[in-house]
Amino acid sequence: MYIEKLMKKLRKELRSGIYSYLVLSFLNRNGTMHGYAIRKEFERISDGKVVPSEGALYDILKSLQKLGLIEGEWVEAGKRLRKCYSITPLGKLVFEEMRAEIRLLEEIIRREVGE
Amino acid sequence: MYIEKLMKKLRKELRSGIYSYLVLSFLNRNGTMHGYAIRKEFERISDGKVVPSEGALYDILKSLQKLGLIEGEWVEAGKRLRKCYSITPLGKLVFEEMRAEIRLLEEIIRREVGE
DNA sequence: TCAATATACATCGGACTTCGATGTATCGAA
DNA sequence: TTCGATACATCGAAGTCCGATGTATATTGA
Numbered sequence: 305m306y307i308e309k310l311m312k313k314l315r316k317e318l319r320s321g322i323y324s325y326l327v328l329s330f331l332n333r334n335g336t337m338h339g340y341a342i343r344k345e346f347e348r349i350s351d352g353k354v355v356p357s358e359g360a361l362y363d364i365l366k367s368l369q370k371l372g373l374i375e376g377e378w379v380e381a382g383k384r385l386r387k388c389y390s391i392t393p394l395g396k397l398v399f400e401e402m403r404a405e406i407r408l409l410e411e412i413i414r415r416e417v418g419e
Numbered sequence: 420m421y422i423e424k425l426m427k428k429l430r431k432e433l434r435s436g437i438y439s440y441l442v443l444s445f446l447n448r449n450g451t452m453h454g455y456a457i458r459k460e461f462e463r464i465s466d467g468k469v470v471p472s473e474g475a476l477y478d479i480l481k482s483l484q485k486l487g488l489i490e491g492e493w494v495e496a497g498k499r500l501r502k503c504y505s506i507t508p509l510g511k512l513v514f515e516e517m518r519a520e521i522r523l524l525e526e527i528i529r530r531e532v533g534e
Numbered sequence: 535t536c537a538a539t540a541t542a543c544a545t546c547g548g549a550c551t552t553c554g555a556t557g558t559a560t561c562g563a564a
Numbered sequence: 565t566t567c568g569a570t571a572c573a574t575c576g577a578a579g580t581c582c583g584a585t586g587t588a589t590a591t592t593g594a
Binding site: 307310315317318319320321322324326329350353354398401402403406409410412413416417 | 426433436509
């Protein structure tokens, strides 16, 4: 159905940016996590409703790393190598700034749309 | 400064989608508006803090029109032609759906980050 | 035992976004 | 008459998320 596809597209747009924010928040709270665990955390906190695709998540992780907001490190887990991420001091700073930005947007939406 | 540029980029991401949502909201509330007026409305309701660039706004308008959420019509204003937009029935429907999606995201952020 | 499922990482092309720069043109006011 | 506000639009750049695809190990239950 047309409206289904439409909403999928618009949902995607609305979520853009919020994914990065939540990743920073998870790492800020939990210390260190690997990609798969981060994805599980999205599932957990949103009841499976707000979960980036695997491809998207690794893009986000790569991007945040490139920006210096998180750090990745290869860690042995049994015979398997896992890439574990943690937030940097800059990441913590930026997280707080993003928080302020989100509050601003919430405020504007509340004023505009009501409730 | 690095963090300035960083925040600019991240702000942009966070705002993605919300612009479309607010345009629909303006048209839903005001009936008919032209592009420039929509931009002024962004300035008004956000104290100049959340305003898409001109390029971005016309892209958004074009996109919403293509999706069938708004309609554009050329109207004479003195000797000048203005393109006036209004929301379609589909647009109203989608606006409500987006509202639900935004509430969901707000709820998740509130649960995750607190307050 | 062995087959399915879950865990875990990553890349690629496609479709799409916002932005800044640029261009055109009209209007009102100093 | 010149400047700034009004008003529209397009373009390339950089970056987004997604779905598909690929690789490989661990676990579980039939």
